[in-house]
Amino acid sequence: MRSSNLIRAAICALVAVLCTGGLFPSAHAAPAGARRLTIALPELVTSFDPPTDWSIVSTWIHSNISDCIVWRDRKTGRFIPWLAEKWERLNDTTWRFSLRKGIKFHNGEPFNAAAAKSTIDRILADRRMITHAQWNLFVKEIKAIDEFTVEVQAQGPEPAMLSKLAGTGCQVTPPRYMQEVGPQGYASKPVGTGPYKFVEWRKDDRVILQANPDYFLGRPGVDELVIRAIPEASTRVAELQRGGVDLMISVPTQDWQRIEGNANLQLVRFLTTQTMLIGMRTGPGWATSDRRIRAAVEYAIDREALVKLAGGGVPTRTRVTPPTLGWHPNLYKKNFYNQQRARELLREAGYAGQPLTFHSTTVWPMQKEVTEAIAGMLEGVGFKINLQILDISTFREQIYFPNRNRELYMDALGNSFFDPWVAVLNLLCARSQRTDYCRSDMDDLIQRAAREIVVEKRKQYYYKIQETAFTEDRPFVNLYHMMDTVGMNKKVQWQPAPDGFVWLGNAKTQ
């Protein structure tokens, strides 16, 4: 082959490769003048069938297409009517829901009691539904009383019924369509009652949704919603700066100035439901098995300094944070920093300088820096720390899931249920694989709190649980209620929810 031919062939090949990349726009194109909102998330759904995909990002996307029968006002923590317009508790185990009339799924199928029932029945019947385990624990049966009334019976007294019905996998699916296309068909082409209709899914690239003009809460202020998967945070920031996306969640701390310094962009800070904490081994054979040592760990840490380092948040000694029921006012917005007391406790406990292994990772904002600061604070009062900051994969595979953590480990835990039962579950003996913490009276208290229907009494139970666990026994030292950010183009009008939940039915754009 002559060299000139070789060059020509190479150029042709390059052009062909570029062209097959699609120099032309995709088949779907929004009409001219349509109000388009493009958001960037680290990943997309793996399935549009809500109970099969429990990641938080997927739940956000599902919720923009489908609705649950009850919903949570994420600012106040209160339940609000959604597909059910009202409800009443018939007794400790049974709740009756009156469903809204006149709501249709995007394919025209009517929403009614049969749809609500079939959605929950399907979860209860299939062990492979990821949400099966959670739902099967509390729902005994759902009955359609008439076309627009259902009764949900719990396994036992269930104060958190509404919380759970508004939780992961709660989105109602249309039974007729589900039967027609099957779960696999639904997983790739969903039909809901939500603010946006499904248009297109390009796996690992984008999901395109279109406003539902008949949405029961009114047509969204966005005509087309494009949800893009951009795994790398710095690329999401670059897209936001360039105008390729209008909104992104969790702007890395080091990029805040870039966003705030851009006249077209704004940075919105909000408190999440997550708490950064340290878990400690309490069982025999560990240096931290002595309560005084664990107390010294708490006294040694300056929470205010950590909050400053993390770029925001609220110091807290409890994981039950506002607006969740039972958050303890004496434990929230508290620092508890006292180096002198920490040194005294170490002396009293006879701490002889045995090293404490401290496992952490870098997944949360500024986690590495915060971990190093904590290690410094602990060493400042006399602890010897063997600090191990691992990448998230190694941390999960080798430490977290196999419960191979040693004296100290760092974690951030959320509570998207907004109910205290989630926040205290890891204080149960059966769930104490990472702390060895086990007290039968605590188990009993947690079980009673989980079944108590009277709100005030329930609150008192949770106060007691928090006081015992977080100020006396300390299997966990909670550090700070975490803050997160949203980077937005100023043309977008949207207020992020306290738990960062991305529901865009109320978003507006120009």
Next chain:
Amino acid sequence: MQRYLARRVLQMIPVLLLIATVIFVVIRLKGDPISQLAPVDIMSKEEIDDLRRAYGFDRPITVQYLDFIVHLPRGDFGESFRYRQPAFPLVIERLPKTMQLAGAAVLIGWGLALPLGVVAALRRNSLTDLVATTLSVLGRALPNFWLGIMLILVFAVGLAWLPVSGSDTGWNLLLPAVTLGVGLATTLTRLIRSSMLEVIRQDYVQTARSKGLSQRTVVLKHALRNGLIPVFTVFGLQVAYLLGGVIIVEQVFAWPGMGQLMVKAVLTRDMAIVQAGVFVFAVVVMASNLLVDLLYTFLDPRIRYE
């Protein structure tokens, strides 16, 4: 030639079987996949066991292995936990995007390396040689991840010439392909340079020159063609590194290929996807090596496969 081809393809089978076995073992060493399937922190042991049974992880490892090997020839790597769909089609549907990116990177890599390597060899110890050698060392030292982000900041955000990420248009391919191609070009440039230096001293090149052929003909027709044989050998091996780079570059540029799928699958212990993905990568690497071997016959007609 056909017999040679058939023999090479048959030789691939035990290698692929070995690769499949290694994947099967290694992925299971990483831990219990059930922990990624559901929120184990709020599930009881019985529920976790139920889920384990539902996915067949309660069976003896030898039974699981035999089941895996028996289904392998049909491309059945099992069902993805995350997608609830057979893993192989999920991998295959992303393969064209990955191949497109890798293909563009190969073209850019060769497009840069060929002129730089040849000119550096012909003008040995000149300023051009110094620049080409320095650039190739510098390019080799740049991690894909960093280079990708820098290219985004300069060409997409700063100059606004190219899109930041995604795969909407052909222009989206340029920055990720350059990121990958630069790495390949640096290796090839140095190889082409040294190979050409060796070849241009050979008698047949001197003969070609003494026949009065033009410098262009001597270099392109006589020297380069022979000089490329060892370069192609290394290029065949570089394909594996290139595919490794694709995984990172797809993450940086949100390119929806196999790389993104694989990273997520590894992080979530989605065994079926990891098994299928690594297997497909192995097939691609082996096929590339076979193709390189066949290219030798084009470069040097004396080479014959029987």
